[in-house]
Amino acid sequence: METIVFYIFSAFVVLSALMVITVHNPVRAAFFLVLTFFASAAVWLLLEAEFLAVILIIVYVGAVMVLFLFVVMMLDINLAELKKGFVKNLPIAIAVALAMFATIYFVVGGEQFGISNFASPERHGADYSNISELGILLYTEYVFSFEIAAVILLVGIVAAISLTLRRRPNTRHQKIEDQVAVKSEDRLRVIKLESQERK
Numbered sequence: 643m644e645t646i647v648f649y650i651f652s653a654f655v656v657l658s659a660l661m662v663i664t665v666h667n668p669v670r671a672a673f674f675l676v677l678t679f680f681a682s683a684a685v686w687l688l689l690e691a692e693f694l695a696v697i698l699i700i701v702y703v704g705a706v707m708v709l710f711l712f713v714v715m716m717l718d719i720n721l722a723e724l725k726k727g728f729v730k731n732l733p734i735a736i737a738v739a740l741a742m743f744a745t746i747y748f749v750v751g752g753e754q755f756g757i758s759n760f761a762s763p764e765r766h767g768a769d770y771s772n773i774s775e776l777g778i779l780l781y782t783e784y785v786f787s788f789e790i791a792a793v794i795l796l797v798g799i800v801a802a803i804s805l806t807l808r809r810r811p812n813t814r815h816q817k818i819e820d821q822v823a824v825k826s827e828d829r830l831r832v833i834k835l836e837s838q839e840r841k
């Protein structure tokens with residue numbers, strides 16, 4: 643039964659990940675990425691990594707994907723230009739994808755990965771906490787990798803925010819330096835009028 647559930651959710655992961663990079667609408671791509679995260683969380687549940695599955699849904703689906711959607715909507719992407727670039731860069735993308743697939747195959751191929759080399763996860767009791775095991779690994783053996791990943795995510799967030807701050811034509815913007823340098827004489831002009839009698 644577990645094998646059938648694994649293959650079902652693995653198929654969801656592969657198909658939704660392919661849809662992320664093939665659909666033309668960036669908002670739909672973000673929603674397919676949400677589906678990929680949900681299917682990956684289900685696979686992690688099969689590996690008894692409940693904490694990672696919950697964090698994947700709460701942090702990535704609940705926070706990071708919302709940020710991605712805001713950025714995509716604020717960028718005002720020209721879909722026609724995006725489709726032209728997709729067709730033009732398709733051969734390069736296929737070559738890069740094949741190179742990545744070959745690299746992954748040689749790294750985690752049949753000799754280095756599989757049921758014959760790695761046994762099924764050991765069953766633990768109800769008092770077992772994978773949160774403490776994960777914390778011990780993160781802050782001892784993988785602490786430098788953890789910090790590097792945090793810095794890379796910070797750079798990505800800063801880059802996404804900087805993309806939304808670009809100047810767009812035909813829009814009015816505040817000039818803060820002109821507002822600060824203005825004097826009271828520039829803001830208020832007193833006009834003296836002669837008084838007139840009513841008839």
